Amino acid sequence: MNLLKLSIANLKEKKLNSFLSALLLTLGIGMISLLLLLNKQLDEQFRRNIKGIDMVVGAKGSPLQIILSSIYQIDAPTGNIPLSEVATLKRNPFVKTVIPLSMGDNFNGFRIVGTEKSYIEHFDAKIASGKIFENSMDVTIGSKVASSGTLKIGSTFASAHGLDAGGDVHGDKKFKVVGILEPTGSVADQLILTGLSSVWDIHEHEEEHHEEALEGAHETDDHEHHKSEEKQVTSALIRFRNPMGLIALPRQINENTSMQAALPSIEINRLFSLLGIGIETLRTLALAIILIAGVSVFVSLYNSLKERKYEMALMLSMGATRTKLFLMLLMEGIMLAIIGYVAGILLSRLGLLAFSKAAEDDFHYSLKQFSLLPEEIYLFIAALVIGLLAAALPSLGIYKLNISRTLAED
């Protein structure tokens, strides 16, 4: 027999009350913890992928869309830009590197991106086996594409039109896998990379096909470039030589060319401030739930103290000190807080697992960091404080309990 055993017995005696209090804490803490995890990992994913990219140019349209489509490979591109204009940029004294990108096809939902070797170098990606694409229709695949199982070195496949699985298949021209990249933790893991010429080749071919069959009845913007002689790309990732470029170039591009410049850092901050409202609302809601949990601990201890008044007086008459009984009651609050915290943390990991699965299915992004965040230690302290406060307030009554009267009354 000791205080801990007494507290546990008391919690068990009021199973439903204890369960309700712990459940509320679990929900509140689980929500906050999940938000922290998602926020951190999304932030990390987003920041990691814009590292070393100062500007993206694409066709006129939403700058956020250009960033999402060209850097993160999640949105559709805004259109195409002439390769010659990209080439002009290369000669600009502010510009250090230009990586052209050309997309529009996929294989099993993995995007096929036409680019140059510098794209692979940009992500510091190493070749795990095979080699980097050289000839037209050669591809080097990212680690996630490789681990999805259908492709290995030497396999050939036909791409499908569009950016999501299930488009028209370009059946007559086949890609060939020549290399696999090591995991980089970046967007390159989920891409099928090939030379720019492959993309042109496959679509020129298709163009002929289409012209024979129909009068371009379901031509899309992506195909516009085939009508002109000029070669086109979707967008280009640009790195400046110095920060001066940041001031001069975007405006110059927007005013004088057919392209649109987008600055990743600004767009991502804008995106996060948009998401932030939702996150802030959820966080407030979670805090409210935690507060309600505190009130629930308070009410259930307050009620049980009223019911247990005689028990307390009895224990006091047996020689228990008031402080000892106060500690016993505090311990009940603390135990509920700990149970709620542990369950909440587990719940948030389960939530993350579910979310990660959804994100992987839809965007091939994985969010898999289950370790305890430093913020969650503060969350633990906060849970303890709430448990303590909620238990301490009603339990102070033990210091005012009149033993003789309580024992005589019943």
Place this chain on the structure above:
Amino acid sequence: MITSKQLKFSYSSQKHFSFPDINCGDDETLLILGQSGKGKTTLLHLLALLLKPTSGEITINGHNVTSFTSSQATTVRAQNIGIIYQRAHFTNSLSVLDNILLPNYFSGQKQDQEKAAFLANELGFYEHLAKKTNQLSQGEQQRVSIARALMNNPNVILADEPTSSLDDQNCEKVIKLLQTQSAQIGASLVVVTHDQRLKNEFQNRVFL
């Protein structure tokens, strides 16, 4: 042993109690009989050091305890006095065994499982030790509370109406057990009651 001299107590300026002197040596028993409202429970609480008298003095085991502070009184009570109440009350969340062990725990003594088992056997509820207290009948509960009062080997056993909620059969059983158990450990037994059935069970009687 426990003695009191010229004890007086008042809850308010209108309600004064003055009690006859009490003297109960080791191994002796004393019955205090009185109608409701005569201050029976008040007297018992004074003797148990749960209330402080306005005047008069109490000695327990030869020590004058009247001027003790409440924490000193708590220690004296925990070590020297076993109390049995009119209706048996327990810590509902604990088993019968744990309830009997509580006085050991709170007075800082070793939790004597063997003694608990021995008493349970003596008082006839050994098979109920693992049950919750509210699963027991009133007579059984009262016997458990006697065991609880005996756990610390007190010098004084105070019983407040221990039989008033029991039928004749249980009444006799409980009072016999109280007498034999307190005799076994050489304690003074003071019973406060209005229960006329007990009149003939005690030789020493005080009327309020």
